[in-house]
Amino acid sequence: MSKDMKFLVVDDYSTMRRIVKNLLHDLGYANVTEADDGKTALPLLQNGSFDFLITDWNMPGMPGLDLLKAVRANDKLKKLPVLMLTAEAKREQIVEAAQAGVSGYVIKPFTAVTLKEKIDKILGTMAA
Amino acid sequence: MSENALRAVDRLPIDPTNGPQLLEQLQDLTLNLRSALDRFRLDSRLTRLAEKEVPDARERLNHVLKLTDQAAHRTLDLVEKSCPQADRIAKEAGSLNEPWSRFRAGTISVADYCDLIGRVDKFLVSAQVDSESVRANLNEVLMAQDFQDLTGQIIRGVVTLVTEVEVVLIDLAKLSGASGIDMSPTAEELARGTGPVVPGVEQGAATVNEQADIDALLSDLGM
Numbered sequence: 001m002s003k004d005m006k007f008l009v010v011d012d013y014s015t016m017r018r019i020v021k022n023l024l025h026d027l028g029y030a031n032v033t034e035a036d037d038g039k040t041a042l043p044l045l046q047n048g049s050f051d052f053l054i055t056d057w058n059m060p061g062m063p064g065l066d067l068l069k070a071v072r073a074n075d076k077l078k079k080l081p082v083l084m085l086t087a088e089a090k091r092e093q094i095v096e097a098a099q100a101g102v103s104g105y106v107i108k109p110f111t112a113v114t115l116k117e118k119i120d121k122i123l124g125t126m127a128a
Numbered sequence: 129m130s131e132n133a134l135r136a137v138d139r140l141p142i143d144p145t146n147g148p149q150l151l152e153q154l155q156d157l158t159l160n161l162r163s164a165l166d167r168f169r170l171d172s173r174l175t176r177l178a179e180k181e182v183p184d185a186r187e188r189l190n191h192v193l194k195l196t197d198q199a200a201h202r203t204l205d206l207v208e209k210s211c212p213q214a215d216r217i218a219k220e221a222g223s224l225n226e227p228w229s230r231f232r233a234g235t236i237s238v239a240d241y242c243d244l245i246g247r248v249d250k251f252l253v254s255a256q257v258d259s260e261s262v263r264a265n266l267n268e269v270l271m272a273q274d275f276q277d278l279t280g281q282i283i284r285g286v287v288t289l290v291t292e293v294e295v296v297l298i299d300l301a302k303l304s305g306a307s308g309i310d311m312s313p314t315a316e317e318l319a320r321g322t323g324p325v326v327p328g329v330e331q332g333a334a335t336v337n338e339q340a341d342i343d344a345l346l347s348d349l350g351m
Contacts, residue, residue: 058321087324
């Protein structure tokens with residue numbers, strides 16, 4: 001996968017968006033856009049050509065799970081890799097995210113290594 | 129005063145044979161008075177909490193949000209400023225390695241030697257400037273952590289208040305006779321998200337502790 005890939009990072013906390021953006025830059029992904037919840041992310045996804053979505057779960061407006069379902073229900077977006085980056089840690093939530101078609105799930109607090117591993121794994125699965 | 133009055137009423141020297149009705153009425157009056165006083169005490173505590181202390185606590189917590197947000201952004205600014213400076217030092221030092229090795233081995237040409245001297249001169253200056261700047265940024269990162277002292281004090285105050293509210297609510301629950309309410313999160317709450325796991329706090333549903341548990345669960349689900 002190319003390092004020119006376009007990422008969308010969705011989190012209601014601007015500090016978390018900056019952290020993820022910095023980590024992505026360190027991994028060589030310089031093309032990163034931010035959104036603060038599902039409602040602002042969805043039009044960006046529909047109108048842009050994003051290659052990867054990283055989203056929080058618990059956000060005002062539209063939560064990450066609803067955003068994931070909206071992405072999977074959209075013909076243009078349904079194959080977009082979606083990594084959930086969240087503090088939500090209940091088993092039934094993780095199962096629900098998996099059933100909704102999440103590509104990967106990282107629990108907060110997380111490390112740079114975990115984020116890299118999950119992104120690489122998702123991209124590896126896509127390339128296979 | 130009111131407790132004393134109640135005790136005095138309880139101790140009234142009434143002869144039951146002479147005034148059974150009066151005794152009954154007085155006992156009723158005592159009970160009513162006691163429960164009215166209990167309610168009044170609860171009411172005044174509730175009023176004070178609702179009108180003053182809970183709104184104050186909300187403002188205090190908003191201030192905590194602001195302070196932590198500012199500190200996090202200040203730290204991120206400094207990290208973003210420092211990273212290119214550290215990268216520059218590493219990159220230039222790395223690029224000097226190869227000609228420097230040739231110089232040490234005595235195999236460097238005169239032209240490359242002159243070039244190397246010029247680059248080392250520049251590097252010594254730029255490395256000093258960059259590393260001093262990184263050091264200053266690290267000092268500022270250190271100072272950006274001073275929020276914890278202030279927010280810690282504010283949060284401790286709010287914890288004390290929450291404890292008091294808890295006592296009042298328990299009293300209210302006792303008055304209303306409510307008990308045995310299911311505390312598990314609803315499906316809707318789970319879908320919106322219920323926030324991070326907090327040690328010692330009952331989550332009302334099975335939770336996973338770390339990334340490895342999630343990976344195992346997803347693997348069980350075929351992912």
